[in-house]
Amino acid sequence: MLARNAVTALSGFVRAATKAERTSLSVDRALPSAVGRAHYQVTAEIAGGPFAGRHALVVRGEGETTDRFALASADEFAIRRVAFRTGLTTPEPLWLEPSGNVLGKPFMILRHAAGTTDAAALQSALSVEEGDRLAYRVGQELARLHRIAIDRAPAEIAFLPKPGAEWALQRATAWRAALDATAQPQPCFEWAINWFEDHAPKVERFALVHRDLRLGNFVADGEKLVGILDFEQVAWCDPMEDLGWLAARGGRHGLPEREAGGIGSREALYDGYRAVAGHEVDDRRVRFWEIAAALRHGIASLQRAARPGGDAEQGLEAALTGLQSLEAEYDLLLEIEHYGAEGA
Amino acid sequence: MALLQTTADELLQRAIETLRARILPHAAGTPDHEAALAALRALAIAHAELASDPAIIGREVAEIEALLGQSFQGDAVAAKRALAQAVRVRSLPSDGPGEVRLRDHLLKATANRLRLTNPKYMTRRQRRAESSY
Numbered sequence: 001m002l003a004r005n006a007v008t009a010l011s012g013f014v015r016a017a018t019k020a021e022r023t024s025l026s027v028d029r030a031l032p033s034a035v036g037r038a039h040y041q042v043t044a045e046i047a048g049g050p051f052a053g054r055h056a057l058v059v060r061g062e063g064e065t066t067d068r069f070a071l072a073s074a075d076e077f078a079i080r081r082v083a084f085r086t087g088l089t090t091p092e093p094l095w096l097e098p099s100g101n102v103l104g105k106p107f108m109i110l111r112h113a114a115g116t117t118d119a120a121a122l123q124s125a126l127s128v129e130e131g132d133r134l135a136y137r138v139g140q141e142l143a144r145l146h147r148i149a150i151d152r153a154p155a156e157i158a159f160l161p162k163p164g165a166e167w168a169l170q171r172a173t174a175w176r177a178a179l180d181a182t183a184q185p186q187p188c189f190e191w192a193i194n195w196f197e198d199h200a201p202k203v204e205r206f207a208l209v210h211r212d213l214r215l216g217n218f219v220a221d222g223e224k225l226v227g228i229l230d231f232e233q234v235a236w237c238d239p240m241e242d243l244g245w246l247a248a249r250g251g252r253h254g255l256p257e258r259e260a261g262g263i264g265s266r267e268a269l270y271d272g273y274r275a276v277a278g279h280e281v282d283d284r285r286v287r288f289w290e291i292a293a294a295l296r297h298g299i300a301s302l303q304r305a306a307r308p309g310g311d312a313e314q315g316l317e318a319a320l321t322g323l324q325s326l327e328a329e330y331d332l333l334l335e336i337e338h339y340g341a342e343g344a
Numbered sequence: 345m346a347l348l349q350t351t352a353d354e355l356l357q358r359a360i361e362t363l364r365a366r367i368l369p370h371a372a373g374t375p376d377h378e379a380a381l382a383a384l385r386a387l388a389i390a391h392a393e394l395a396s397d398p399a400i401i402g403r404e405v406a407e408i409e410a411l412l413g414q415s416f417q418g419d420a421v422a423a424k425r426a427l428a429q430a431v432r433v434r435s436l437p438s439d440g441p442g443e444v445r446l447r448d449h450l451l452k453a454t455a456n457r458l459r460l461t462n463p464k465y466m467t468r469r470q471r472r473a474e475s476s477y
Contacts, residue, residue, distance in 0.1 A: 176432065185421070185428035188450045194434065256468065313379050316386055323389065323461045329454040330466065333447065 002027050002040060002103075009102045010059065014044050014109070017095040021048030028056075032117065032216070037063035038103060041112055056112035058091065062105045063232070071232045073106035074098040078156045079208070079231045080110070088144050089137075090228045091219075113227035119215040119253045123262055130223040135264025137225040138218065138246065139272025145228075146239040146277065148208035153236075157208075163236055168200030175299055182302045188329040189302075192295045195336050201238065201285055209237035214251035214261050240282055243269065244289020249331050250297045250324075284343070291335050298328025356391040360384060392460040400456050407449045411436065 002010070011025035024045040033039035038061030046052055062073040071079070073096065080093040091110040098106045116122055126134060148154070150162065163170070172193050179186050179193075211233035219226040245251070246269070252262035260269035270281040305322020308315040346352070363384050371377040401420045408423040409415055412430055416423040430436050437443050458466055 179428075185425040187424060187428040187431050188454055190428050190431040191446070191450060194431065194438075313382070316379075316382050320382055320385060326454055326458045326461055327465050329450075330458055330469065333451045333454060334469065337447070 001030060002038070006103055010042070011044075013097055013102045014046070014095070017109075018046055018051040019049040020046045020051065023047070031058065033063070037061050038105065038107060056114070057094070058110045058112050059103075059107055060110060061103060061107040062100075071234065073108055075157075075159055076232045076234070077108045078159075079234050080108075082148065082154050082157050083145060083208070083228075083231065086144065086148060088228060089141055089225055090231075113219040113229075115219040115221035115224070115226040117216050117219055117229065119262065122215065122220055123253060123255050123258075125222060126263065128258075128264075131258055131264035132268035133223045133264070134220055134225060135258075135260035135268040136272035136275075137223075138213070138260070138263065139243075139269040139274075140276045141225065141228055142210070142213065142239075142242050142246075143273045143276035145210060146207040146242070150206040150208075150236045153208075160208075160234070160236055163203075163206055167203070167237075168197055172197045175295065178299050178303055182306050186302070188332065189295065189298060189325075192291075192298075192329075192332045192336065196292055196295060199288060199339075201288060203238040205239070206236040207239045208234060209239060209242050210234055211237065211241065211245060213242055214246050214248075215253055215263065238285070238289070240285040241289045241292070243273065243281060243286045244291075245293045245296075247286060248290045248293035248297070249335075250294055250328060287335075287339055287342075291332060291339060294328045294331040294335065298325040298332070301325040301328065353391065353394050356387055356394065360387050360391060363387065389461050392463075396456075396460060404449075404453055404456070407452070411442075411446060411449060 007025060007027060011023050014020070014025060015023040026043050028041045028043055031039040031041055038059060040059045042057050042059055044055045044057055046055065060073075063070070077093055077096040077098075080090065084090055084092055091113045093108060093110050095109045096106070097103070097108070100106050123131075153160070175189070175193050175196075179189055210228070210231065212230055213228060217230040218228050246261040247259050247266060249256060252258060255262040258264055259266040270283070273281050301321050301324045305318050305325075308318040363380065368377075368380050368384065371380040402418065405416055405418060405420050405423045408427050412423075412426055414426065416426070431446070436446055455466060
């Protein structure tokens with residue numbers, strides 16, 4: 001939990017940000033997060049100023065990552081503001097502390113979204129029908145996010161790199177560099193990277209893509225979608241990448257038959273997407289991105305194993321995560337063969 | 345013949361049984377539960393690796409030697425590194441029987457390891473492949 005002096009500093013920051021006379025802040029609980037990231041649910045009592053009252057908030061610090069695609073807090077905050085303004089169901093981003101002078105690292109404060117992000121709890125709570133309704137809602141939200149197109153990008157997210165015609169080669173190059181940084185040679189992933197490069201579709205319309213929306217990165221209260229979370233992987237991409245990432249086998253946890261991210265059916269996800277986007281989902285392209293998701297997930301597992309960090313428990317967790325790359329390899333080998341057979 | 349009266353295999357098996365019977369039930373619902381499960385899983389993987397067929401590595405090296413037309417004199421890491429490099433620079437056939445042989449090798453090599461780390465994963469996938477994608 002946060003030390004007392006950190007809570008005092010945080011309370012002072014909220015007082016200044018809200019132009020309040022007084023603030024009292026208490027930490028309710030630590031929220032699930034990656035190693036090294038401050039992530040807390042807090043309650044703020046604010047006296048005076050435009051935010052006077054009691055507020056359930058979330059403090060989200062910048063994480064420790066070697067992922068070259070991960071955004072810094074300030075950039076993620078700007079994207080969250082654009083997404084919220086567009087009408088996406090996501091906790092309102094309130095204030096940003098970009099300097100690191102208050103908690104030692106930059107952080108943002110968001111409104112708290114009540115519900116659960118726990119994959120197992122959510123999966124066990126949802127009937128098949130409820131799961132389908134939640135998958136439908138997730139599809140709708142993705143289509144809403146994808147309305148933000150690269151050619152009409154709001155000025156405050158102009159920092160996002162614009163992909164060119166060589167976008168697939170750039171990803172392949174980054175993955176190869178990631179493999180070079182791991183200890184063991186990886187012929188299967190090398191083979192899959194070649195496949196990715198050879199089969200990448202031409203992207204006619206780049207849109208704002210979440211790139212990490214799956215169980216654990218949205219809040220739900222039963223079948224009700226309460227908020228999309230975690231925007232640090234957002235980039236201009238093929239919109240179908242989000243559907244592929246969500247539907248990829250590696251993200252379905254214990255319910256692989258629920259093809260929409262272990263939540264509901266693929267059909268429900270596609271229906272929800274179509275209802276907002278106004279056009280059909282390109283299933284073949286989603287399948288391509290499912291394979292790319294296995295590749296990305298597998299390489300990320302190897303990267304995690306390569307930096308065990310922390311204590312013995314974290315070292316063990318890193319080692320076991322590294323071994324999950326074998327599941328991604330197996331998925332790649334079977335699904336690439338199936339993809340080829342379907343396209344023949 | 346093992347140096348110790350009780351073999352590494354037996355010791356690991358007993359550690360797994362003890363952890364499962366005596367530690368896990370008490371850890372349920374506590375912050376230690378995930379850690380205990382992870383430790384149990386690690387021991388089970390180590391146990392499976394000890395019990396695995398030692399000839400597997402030799403067979404894999406032989407397959408790579410056949411694919412690359414080069415001898416590695418039993419050095420599995422050098423063989424795997426050379427294969428990874430050959431795939432990266434696309435010096436192996438990208439279609440036809442050569443490509444099938446490469447894919448078969450990759451599938452076997454992955455399955456050999458997955459059988460140790462998560463054997464249920466392959467079973468579940470195979471069962472599912474009979475009905476759908």
